[in-house]
Amino acid sequence: MSRWLTWRHPWSRVGDLLCVLVLGACVLAAVWPGVFTSLHPLGVHPAQAFLPPQWGHLFGTDESGRDVFTRVIYGTRTSLRIGAVATAIGMSLAVVLGFVSAFAGKVSDFLASRLVEVLFAFPGLVLALLFVALAGPGVWPATIAVGLATAPGYARIIRGQALIAARSGYARQSVLLGQRPAARLWHHLLPNTLWPVLSLVTLGIGQAIVWAAALSYLGVGAVPPAPEWGAMLNAGRTYMDTAWWMTFFPGAAVVVVAAAATALGRSLQQRSRK
């Protein structure tokens, strides 16, 4: 673990720290939104509709007088959950596909690689929309859809990593020592394949959050009264001329979280290369 402590350009360390802080605040907001706000995300106050950003309503209020800041904070939970679950689904599928490809013989490699290639022919969001059309709209279908759509990309990388691990010295050594294949897979190949992929998970969660927000924005994910960033943006587009804050802040939340996850993932990737 000493490589985590080696000296790097100070700017990149400050950047990493910033990303960790942003993501930490998000996790806190997701677990315990009451820390940031005392208002209710669905609390309707018609008299206070369309208030611009001000003290007490940092991000303004929406058409029903609900506090946009409170809704953005509560939206963190939905967005992070979708991001994490979708990435977990995508990763699990990719690990199965990648490992079948790498270890189960030439025929399975051929089949699994072609399957991945076919999935690649659907651009991500289009694959997600196809799934939603089949399964119907909603938060869970959208989550699974995003997971499915991210799987082929991970699968390709995991296959590559698994092949590297399979050809490595320690894998051959394990064969020579007569270790059982299952034990070899569990103790050597799996950890050595997944460790480098860890940075991808960070990258992937950011991406999954953006896609989930896009699905909600398009009207097939979370449904409007629920505090979800994409759904809030969708509701805000009607009032874009007059209430810019209803569109600006939920979108900014998506960008900040996605950019922090991407930058951190990129930085982890560079470290694991060294």
Place this chain on the structure above:
Amino acid sequence: MGEPLTTPVPRGGRSSAPGWRRWPVLRRLLVRLAGAVGVLWAVVTLVFFALRAVPGDPAEAIMGGPGSQASQAALDRVREEYALNRPLLVQYLLQLRRTVTGQWGDSYSLNRPVVSLIREQIGGTLLLAVLALILAWTLALLFAAWSVRSPLGARLSSGLEIAASAMPHFWLGALLIMVFSTGLGWLPAISTGSADALILPVITLAVPVAGFLGQVMRESLLNADASPFALTARAHGLSETGVLLRHTLAHAALPALSLTGWAFGSLMSGAVVVENVFARPGLGRLLMGAVLKRDMPLVTGVVLVIAIVYVLVTLIADTLEGLFLPEAAA
């Protein structure tokens, strides 16, 4: 917002048939062509079986999902057309025949043949995607060139690229509308059919892809710039711009070229969102309307066309790469 960061993996040539060794480009093209046909067959198969896997009446699944609002007559017509009383294998073979012969059925929500709907809408989307691709390439090259020329440029453009690639279309589009349409009043917010209505959608679509392409191009341009041939060119007295234009730029462009297929796919997916933000007619809006109505003939048709476009663009980019860089194909 683009495709996952995990996708940009340039592909190399595959299986080698000894007889074709002398014609690497042609061999590559043939292998790719066979692969493309295979991909399209698999797409049709996947969609067919996914549709039949939806629980309940398949006729309802095709027309609006379980609990469909479609009329009894319309459902009967679908049962007839898709031969739903025949064995699954027969249905599947008929589906393949209909797909190949271009009988893609009627959209139940719009009451029109899927093929003619797609024919009407595809032009706008392709125009949007091609313009965005050109802009993304230009932006990415400019940023790459800037990072080679100055360390500050390298740091700034690397940050900008991350921000650009994390930028969701729906937000970027909304911001551009708020600033340039409702704010300054320079450009129309929604599609009016005129050329200036294309500017904001093209920028919105191009920026995230430019972020991804820029990251790849910057890396390869920096590598090329540090290579011996660049040093030789400089030793011969070539100016920095000359080195860039005559030597290193081509090296930076090549990996980005092999990503063009991926980038185009990403643009097609972005087009779904962008067309919705700017209320532009096109394949993306057609698809979105069909998904909301669960109009499966239309969804399948649009998805298939998008897959065909992706496969064709990948094929072209791959062939070009093979022409420019024969050793990658051999």
